[in-house]
Amino acid sequence: RLSHRYYAMKARWLGMEVMNHWDRNAPLPETPQAIIGWDEAKNTVLSAYQRFSPDMAEIARAFFDRNWIDAPVRPGKSPGAFAHPTVPSAHPYVLLNYMGKPRDVMTLAHELGHGVHQVLAAGQGALMASTPLTLAETASVFGEMLTFRSLLDQTTDKRERKAMLAQKVEDMINTVVRQIAFYEFERKVHAERKNGELTSDRLGQFWLEVQAESLGPAIKLREGYEVFWSYIPHFIHSPFYVYAYAFGDCLVNSLYAVYQNAERGFQDKYFAMLRAGGTKHHSELLAPFGLDATDPAFWQIGLGVIGGLIDELEALDN
Ligand SMILES: [Zn+2]
Known part of the structure; x- marks a missing residue:
């Protein structure tokens, strides 16, 4: 549908x-064509993280301050983007190929989400820090969602809002x-x-x-x-x-919907989930949020987020 x-x-x-x-x-x-400078991208992501939680912004800020991000494009460099945890006793590194497109800002938000997750889970040690596939994309997609929402809130131009929403819906589909x-x-x-x-x-x-x-x-x-x-x-x-992509995206959408409706205390539970690394099954990790992946209603919340974005697009269209 x-x-x-x-x-x-x-x-x-x-x-x-x-x-x-x-x-x-x-x-x-x-689609906006203006190039987004690196400092603007950094501020966009960090302020989106900040609004969610100052602690999360602080962890992400260290990646910039301590030069843990390889951002520019150069000949011979590996393509794509990733966050590598290295070993828990050290720190993660982020690789990007930043070209200043809106999509690149989302990728920065995504990889920093992984980075924050890797820093928080490091306490579990080398054998248990890494997360199972079901939760591997949780922090990254959540970080993207925070950044997308704050970018959208700042965009008043109706045409640009439409392009941003459409891009998001296409990615989700x-x-x-x-x-x-x-x-x-x-x-x-x-x-x-x-x-x-x-x-x-x-x-x-x-x-x-x-x-x-x-x-x-x-x-x-x-x-x-x-x-x-x-x-x-x-x-x-x-x-x-392939199921893991759909699982991860719907899971984050459901989690985000809980965050939107939560009064307080969400952040503490969220950090506890990330800190757990690979020590717990997703059923245990989601229970504090009142979420249960065996319940069809759980998936409906996630799909409902996509439906809601399509509603927003339709409203812009009229
Ligand atoms: Zn990822």
Whole structure:
């Protein structure tokens, strides 16, 4: 429902009745083009963290003050971005390729979230500090959400707000709805494989089935799309890993919704969760927030956050 609703709206924005599959993530003309300087990015993220908790901002500030971030782009440098915990007795390092786009500010917020998590969990020691996959992206996505919300609050231009919200919704659909479609594809493939070898035609058929269902009627799948399953390395190298992205994103959305409705005390529980590192199962870590991942209502809260952002976009549209 979320993706069908959003893509129908995007097709309308682009003046098309149905989009082609390559238009799905096309940037909107409203996207701000101004370059965001490093100091501004730093202040944006630190003040968003500060508003949530001065302690969190203080931990993140150390990354700047003590030169733990390798930000600029240069020839031969590793692409992408990550936070590496090194060993608990030392400190993490962050790698970025900062180019001053709004997306780069979000990446800084994301990696610093990991960094804060790694600093807090270091007390668990080398064997227990690292978190299981289910919670590995919690602090990073939460940090992004704090920064996104504060950037959005500062943006008064209606066109820019629309572009920011649309970008966020697209990211979330790609992380939640699309990864679940990938998971459904894997289920079909592995179930069918029990009965014998699969032809490439059959693989393509499964792919088109799940994609048509997940993308919805506003997206036309053109010839050639049937082989696109082959661009997902997880299918070969880490079967069923894709669920973790959807799990992590929905979990953080639910957590964020609790934070929005909480009066006080959320921050203390949040820090306790991060400090636990890999010592506890997610059920134990989420219990203090009144969240239970075995309850369908838990996932509804997370999906509701995405639905709420689409509501905001629709309201801007009218
Ligand atoms: Zn991450």
